[in-house]
Amino acid sequence: MEDNVMDKILIEAIRVAKLAGLKIKEIRENDGYDEYLKKGYELVTTADLISDKIIKTEISKVFPKHKFISEESDIENSLIIKEPTWIIDPIDGTVGYANNHYQVAISIAYAIDNIVEVGVVHNPFLDETFYAVRGKGAFLNNHKIQIKSANTLKQCVIGTGFPHNKENVDYIVETLRLVLPKIRDIRRLGSPALDICWVACGRLQGFYEEKLSPWDVAAAKLIASEAKATVGHYSLENSSILPNCLNGYKVIVSSPGVFEELKAILISVI
Known part of the structure; x- marks a missing residue:
């Protein structure tokens, strides 16, 4: 039923x-x-x-x-x-x-x-x-x-996005400065839902963004999880009451083999 x-x-x-x-x-x-x-x-x-x-x-x-x-x-x-x-x-x-x-x-x-x-x-x-x-x-x-397997970030094309409000631009630039030398290349589609789905189908091997809304991630997170991606966060606000499936704060979606490597770089910027 x-x-x-x-x-x-x-x-x-x-x-x-x-x-x-x-x-x-x-x-x-x-x-x-x-x-x-x-x-x-x-x-x-x-x-x-x-x-x-x-x-x-x-x-x-x-x-x-x-x-x-x-x-x-x-x-x-x-x-x-x-x-x-x-x-x-x-x-x-x-x-x-x-x-x-x-x-x-x-x-x-x-x-x-x-x-x-x-x-x-x-x-x-x-x-x-x-x-x-x-x-x-x-x-x-x-x-x-299904995701494309990867064991090191050097093999990976990584997606990211930038906020509409550019007040935190120094943090965004510093994050890119640390991520870019560790990966094969970076992409910025402008649609986080598609970014995450591209991880799911293997076009990207990872995606991160600092702050997304529930409607950005709700559908795409499920699609990525069902495609065997690892879906998580590199930090969580202590005050957040969002259920995990709707939480887009400091989100990472990636091939399982590079999740921890990417997370470690992103944590170092916080």
């Missing part, structure tokens, strides 16, 4: 992600969006809001009693999840979206009792859909995926 429920949730999550993806593609192709800043520094477009509305409306038709946590919500319900809840990022990579980049995603996760059970990350511009149900493996466009 439970398997049937999760299968239904997965099917709906994929359907809704693709529906919203088609819409944001159409909007961008027709230059049909406006841009503005949230909090004075974070870019938001009207396409984000349209995608958010599509996702919530479509899911509510099928699951009318379920709750939502969304990047574009004015007031978050709660980040302690007991009831069925969808955690959504209607456009992950808004800056890239507004500059005609292709690494843009819609992230949809379903959680209950503080555990993410289903995760979908859909890139409408490359027609790539990553997804996972807890305990059933990770997939990209119906093909099972």
